[in-house]
Amino acid sequence: MMQLPCPYCGVRDEDEFRFGGQSHITRPDLNCSDAEWADYLFCRDNPQGVHFERWLHAFGCGRWFNLARHTVTHEILACYRMGEPKPNVTGDAA
Amino acid sequence: MKRYSALSLLAGALTGHRRWSQAWRTPELRKSYDVVLVGAGGHGLATAYYLAKKHGIRNIAILEKGHLGGGSVGRNTQVTRSNYFWPESAAFFDHSLKLYESMSVDLNFNVMLSQRGILTLAHSHHDLEALRRWANAIQVNEIDSELLTPGDVKRIAPLIRMDGRYPVHGGFIQRRGGISRHDAVAWAYARAASALGVDIIQQCEVTGLTIAGNRIRGVETSRGPITTSKLALCVAGHTSVLAAMAGIRVPVNSMTLQAMVSEPIKPCLDTIVLSPIVHMYVSQSDRGEIVLGGGADVYTSYSQRGGVPVLQETVSALTELFPAFSRLRLMRQWAGIVDITPDTTPLMGKTPVEGLYISGGWGTGGYKAIPAGGDTMAHTIANDSPHPLIASFGLDRFASGALIDEGAASGVAH
Known part of the structure; x- marks a missing residue:
């Protein structure tokens, strides 16, 4: 069982949370090409390594926050609130 | 390739099984190939086989980071079916099922296909309405599907609890659906491809692709560079x-998709039962184990652990639907990585780089797609143009x- 740190409630079991996908996605300008719009809608980083991602503490405080998590080891490398900049963390490649 | 037959089995038995030859060669890696395929899993092996068999391209290497069949082809729950909703998916997956039906003969390797039917359950009136639409769409796609009453369900799988927490309101069955031996599928394609001259190179990791002038020129590996003009x-x-x-x-x-098996018990379930609403499907293997799987762990993960x-x-x-199984012990639990696309339809065909092809996006349904994936990918590579069955599966669709928003891809509600 993964244990995730909620910045508001502390560490809880993963089944209290809902995964919200990649963080820090910026919507492109509305005049962009179809390819750029498709990339914005459908393509995500999906790294084998450190992933910056959103989580919702659905069965807790009900608030969104960000994690930097390693997708091979599931190690949590950083936890930060929505709106805060992406922290500078790197994990060992698996 | 030494042909397997009842006679060869008998001869093997009489000589104490000491004279069996290797099923495939262990060749030296050469410096150059016409086609390089990355991954000695079901799709890589099948693609190589059909390239050699149907298109006469035999100077092929399959590069495998680990060991042959050690990825998803050895981790799935062996289900083959073609009960898809959209015409594009149905045509592709039924082609696959037909190739499964003749695979043991075609490849001279018993893959133990057992077409025991896949039974999908409805737990409410609304479920049944949705299944009715799905089953009708399958029939329109000219694929077999039959709606079932609760009485039919009970006759087919007597151990199901009909009136528990998940009451059974009916269901539908594709009788041609079934299970087969997944390792045998990998081994059968490996053996047949190797016999046609394909080099299967294990413990050879791809570390980079050599691209010049937007064209694939070769591949960097842990065992040195290889030149090629086509790479999939x-x-x-x-x-x-x-x-x-x-x-x-x-x-x-x-994401991670997990599966698990119980200790072996006597035969008691001779179909595959799938419940879309509670995310569970179950069958019984030839060894008697109850094999079950469910939904993916819904976060990005390459861990291969559920x-x-x-x-x-x-x-x-499972225990709500089959109370009789509640006393069984789980023997093993494992997981594989599934690559899920936004529309749960595979990603197949050409890429923006000339000579580079992708066969992926299999999500939770790669095993059932192996023969058709190999057949259509081989055509695509040989002709540098997508096979008609996968023309709509390209990267450009986004x-x-x-x-092709294929809700039936995993057979469960999302």
Whole structure:
């Protein structure tokens, strides 16, 4: 069982949370090409390594926050609130 | 290739099984190949076989980071079916099922296909309405499907609890659906491809792609560089990682999908039962184990280890539907990486780089797609043009908007 740190409630079991996908996605300008719009809608980083991602503490405080998590080891490398900049963390490649 | 037959089995038995030859060669890696396939899993092996068999291209290497059949082809729950909703998916997956039906003869290897039917359950009136629409769509696609009353369900799988927490209101069955031996499928294609001259190179990791002038020129590996003009990625859950070496972003999310087996018991379940609403499906293997699977762990992961919450949900769904199984012990639990696309339709065909092809996006349904995936990918590579069955599965569909939103891909509600 993964244990995730909620910045508001502390560490809880993963089944209290809902995964919200990649963080820090910026919507492109509305005049962009179809390819750029498709990339914005459908393509995500999906790294084998450190992933910056959103989580919702659905069965807790009900608030969104960000994690930097390693997708091979599931190690949590950083936890930060929505709106805060992406922290500078790197994990060992698996 | 030494042919397997009842006679060869008898001869093998009479000589104490000491004279069996290797099923496939262990060749030296050469410096150059006409086609390089990355990944000795079901899709890589099948693609190589059909390239050699149907298109006469035999100077092929399959590069495998680990061991043959050690990825998703050895981790799935062996289900083959073609009960898909959209015409494009139905045509592709039924082609696959037909190839499964003749595979043991075609490849001279018993893959133990057992067409025991796949039974999908409805737990409410609304479920039944949705299944009715799905089953009718399958019939329109000229594929067998039959609606079942609760009485029919009870006759087919007497151990199901009809009036428990998940009451059974009916269901539908595709009788041609079934299970087969997944390792045998990998081994059968490996043996047949090797006999046609394909080099299967294990413990050879691809570390980079050599691209010049927007054309594939070769591949960097842990055992040195190889030149080639055609390269296909058949790497299932690692498609993003390999495509990134060519600077291509693919719209997939890699997640963990787990499965588990119980201790073996006497035959008691001779069909596959799937419950879309509670995310659980179950069958009994030839060894007597109860094989079950459920939904994916819904967060990005390359761990190949399943989480406890999904395991608990899957097991509790099983014991609610089959109270008789509640005393069984689980013997093993494992997971693989599935690469799920936004529309749960595979990603197949050409890429923006000339000579680079992708066979991925298999999500939770790669095993059933192996023969058709190999057949159509081989055609695509040989002709540098997508096979008609996969013409709509290309990377370009996301910009054009021509998605195939295949809710039936995993057979469960999302």
